[in-house]
Amino acid sequence: MANQLDEMTGPILEEGKDVNVIAKQIPVKVGWGSTLFQVLLWMPIIPGLILLIFGFAKLDTLWILIVFGFILIAAGVIAGLVWISMKIRAGIYLRQLEQKIQHDASQIDNYLENRVVILKNLAQLVSKAERLDKEAYIGIAQARSGHYSDSERNEVQAQAEKVAANINIQLERYPELRAHQEIQDAIQQNSYLQREITAAREIYNDTVNQWNRDIQIWPKYMIVAAKAGYTTRIPFIASKEVKEAARGTFFDN
16 A cells, blocks of 8 residues: 655645634534433433332242342442542543643733833833834833733733834844843843743643643543533734744845
8 A cells, every 4th residue: 555645756835834823712512422421321220210110019020120120220320420420520620720721821921921021121221222113112011910811912922022123123223232231131031031931831832732632532521511611722822923023034145
């Protein structure tokens, strides 16, 4: 049998391919099969009760039906209780995982908030030489403190990248500014916080990936997630400005 994917003969996508994160939350849904599965776990109780009724009606000749009846009832009860226990544990696990997602998002917010403060101070220092992009600076100056939603977090991150890029342009125009100790300290702090945000985003995305994977595991996680109305979560997305900068040319011939 020939290779289904042959890297030697192609076809080759020479122009390459850019990928994007789809910002869409998909609700978890289960069909009638999941409902049937849960019902069937308890079903042995019904024939067990029927056998008990017939067995007690003719106790002298059909006592064996009573034994089988008790066995079926016990099997149904045990299966049902085990399933209830599994759902309870699945619900606890998903709620704990949800809290971890919130914790990881909070870590990003903390670093991002600190970076906003540093960039505000750095922008004020650099703007003494020449005005920065007014629109970008206002965007970063108005960034509120506290925890952000997914859309707000991406917006603040995008504004921070825009201000940082404008500051770098000004520092290239006025290289003597780098000699100022306050500016040097702010640049180092900004660089450190940028690395920390990148690392925190990786942790957040890993947890989001775990969530998106686990809520699709049938039966217990998927059924519990569907009943709770859970949806998939959107990983942290790079801003448009960052993606465009990554495509730029950094070295000239």
